[in-house]
Amino acid sequence: MQYDVIVVGGSFAGLSAAMYAARGRRKVLVIDAGQPRNRFAEHSHGFFGQDGRAPSDILEEARGQLLAYPAVKVIDGRADQAAVSGNGFEVRMDNGEGFGATRLVLATGVRDILPDVPGLTDQWGKTVLHCPYCHGYEVAGGPLGVLATGPMSLHQAELISDWGDVTLFANGLFEPDADQARALEKRNIRFEPAKVTEVQEDGSGGLVVRLDGDRGASVRALFTAPRNVMASPLAEQLGCAFNEGPLGRAIVVDDKQETSVPGVYAAGDAARLMHNIAFAVSGGAMAGVAAHQSLVFG
Ligand SMILES: Cc1cc2nc3c(=O)[nH]c(=O)nc-3n(C[C@H](O)[C@H](O)[C@H](O)COP(=O)(O)OP(=O)(O)OC[C@H]3O[C@@H](n4cnc5c(N)ncnc54)[C@H](O)[C@@H]3O)c2cc1C
Numbered sequence: 640m641q642y643d644v645i646v647v648g649g650s651f652a653g654l655s656a657a658m659y660a661a662r663g664r665r666k667v668l669v670i671d672a673g674q675p676r677n678r679f680a681e682h683s684h685g686f687f688g689q690d691g692r693a694p695s696d697i698l699e700e701a702r703g704q705l706l707a708y709p710a711v712k713v714i715d716g717r718a719d720q721a722a723v724s725g726n727g728f729e730v731r732m733d734n735g736e737g738f739g740a741t742r743l744v745l746a747t748g749v750r751d752i753l754p755d756v757p758g759l760t761d762q763w764g765k766t767v768l769h770c771p772y773c774h775g776y777e778v779a780g781g782p783l784g785v786l787a788t789g790p791m792s793l794h795q796a797e798l799i800s801d802w803g804d805v806t807l808f809a810n811g812l813f814e815p816d817a818d819q820a821r822a823l824e825k826r827n828i829r830f831e832p833a834k835v836t837e838v839q840e841d842g843s844g845g846l847v848v849r850l851d852g853d854r855g856a857s858v859r860a861l862f863t864a865p866r867n868v869m870a871s872p873l874a875e876q877l878g879c880a881f882n883e884g885p886l887g888r889a890i891v892v893d894d895k896q897e898t899s900v901p902g903v904y905a906a907g908d909a910a911r912l913m914h915n916i917a918f919a920v921s922g923g924a925m926a927g928v929a930a931h932q933s934l935v936f937g
Contacts, residue, residue, distance in 0.1 A: 642668040644930050645730050645740035647718045647873060650675040651916045652907025652923035653746030654701045659927025660744075661708040665934065668738055669705070670730065672717040674870070676748050676908060677773075677916075679764025684773050686916040697916075721745075721873040728877075728902065742930040745874055745898070745905040746923055749887065749914070751865035754788055754810070758838040759863075766846045766860045767838065773915065774860070775802040784848055784858040786835060787812050791885055792864060793819055799862050800826040806856060808848060810835045831856065869909060877903055884912035895929035896922055902937075904930050 644660040646653045649671025660667045675694060677683060683694045705711055720731040727741040751769070753759050759767050767786075768774045783803035785796040787810050796807040807823065811834035815823060823830055837849040838861060845859045867887030869875070880891040880899035889912050890898055890905040898905050906922035908914045 640668075640738050642666045642712075642738060642740040643934060644668070644742045644744060644927075645670065645728065645738055646744040646746055646927075647721070647730065647871065648744075648746035648748060648907065648909075649673075649702065649713055650698060650746065650748060650907070650919075651701075652748070652909075652919040652926070653744065654698070654705055655920040655923030656744045656746055656904070656906055656927035656930070657711060657923075658701075658705050658708075659924050660742075660931050661705065661711045663927075663931030663934075664710065665931055666710045667708075667712070668740065669711065669713045670718045670732070670738075671713065671715060673715055676751065676870075676914075677764065680774070681765075682777075683916060684776065686920075689916075718871070718873065721877055723877070723900070730873075741902070741934060743877075743903045744923075744926045744930055745871070745879075745890065745903065745909060746907045746919075746926070747869070747871035747873060747909050749867040749908045750870045752868060753865045754786060754863055756786065756810070756835050756838060759786075759861075762838060762840070762846065762861075766840070766844075768860050768862050769864060770915065771799055771802050771862065775799070778860040779803055781845075781859045782806065782857060784808055784846075784856070784861040786810060786848075786861050786863040788864050788866075789813065790819070793822060795862060795864055796828050797822060797826050800828055803859065805829070806831050806858065808833075808835050808850075808856075808861075811851075867908070867914075871909075874898070874903075874905065874909065879903060879905065882912065886912070892922075894925075896926035897929060897933075902933070
C-alpha cells in the first residue's frame, strides 16, 4: 500500500507530525508500537493546557482527533525495517507486511537504561525520576536524592537543589575534587560517597536509599540520569547521521526536522538531546509541515 507520508511512532511527536501532514490533505500512515517513554508515570506535567493529565489520556485524545481525518490510517504494531526504495521509502512490519511512502517521519523516541541498582526500575516514573521540570514540583520542599551515574551528575544535583535539600549519592563512582566540593557547598548539597545497594519504598510515599555498611537515607524522590538509546533501529538502517550527547545519541536534523537522508524527517526524543512533550510536539509539527511542503515544492 502506498502513502504520501509514513510516520513511525504514534506518540507525542508522531501524532503531531501526522496531524499536520493530514491537514495538508495527504494520505498518511502512522505505525505505533504503543510504548511511549513516559508510560511509567501516572501524570504528565508542564505540557501546555494538559498539566496533570495521564499521558495515556492525552495520547488517546490526540489519536482520536487525528483519526477524524479520513486519509489517515493508524496501525498498532512495530516497524522493523526501513529502506530507500525508488523515489521514496519502504517500511516493513515485524509481521512481514510492507508499506511505501514518498516521505518518512521517524518519531520513535528513546529507551531509558537505568543504573543497575536493585529496586530502581520498580520505582521509575514514581519516586525515581529524571526531569525536575516534569515531576520536581510535586516532590519539592523536602529531602531529595540524586543518584550519580558519573561526575556529570554533580550538575544534576546543583539543578535539583532548587527543588529541595539534596544529597548526591555518588554510588562509589567518584570523589569530588576541590572545585566540585566548592560547587556542592555553594548549593548546600550533601555528598554521600558510599555504594547504593538498593532503593525501597518507605511506606509513606518516599524512598529509602540503602547504602553499603547497612546504612540508609530517606528521600521524597531520587533523581538520576539514565542513558538514552534509540527505541528503534530504523534511523541507523536508513543511514541517518547522529549527534553524540552526554546521555546518548540523537538523530541529526536541520531546522525543518529533515535528517541527513533526504525525504526522511525525525522528531521528538529521537531527534533531540533535551526531551519533553512540548519539544516533541513542536518538532513533530515542524516535521509534518516540512514533509508536506517538500511534496509540493520538492
Ligand atoms: C518517567 C518519565 C516521565 C516523564 N514525564 C514527563 C512529563 O511529565 N512531562 C513532559 O513534558 N515530559 C515527560 N517525559 C518525557 C516524555 O515522555 C518524552 O519527551 C516524550 O514521550 C517524547 O515523545 P516522542 O513522541 O518523541 O517519543 P515517545 O513518547 O517515547 O513515543 C515513541 C513511540 O514510537 C513507538 N515506536 C518506537 N519504535 C517503533 C517502531 N519500530 N515501530 C513502531 N512504533 C515504534 C513507541 O512504541 C512509542 O509509542 C517523561 C519521561 C519519562 C521517562
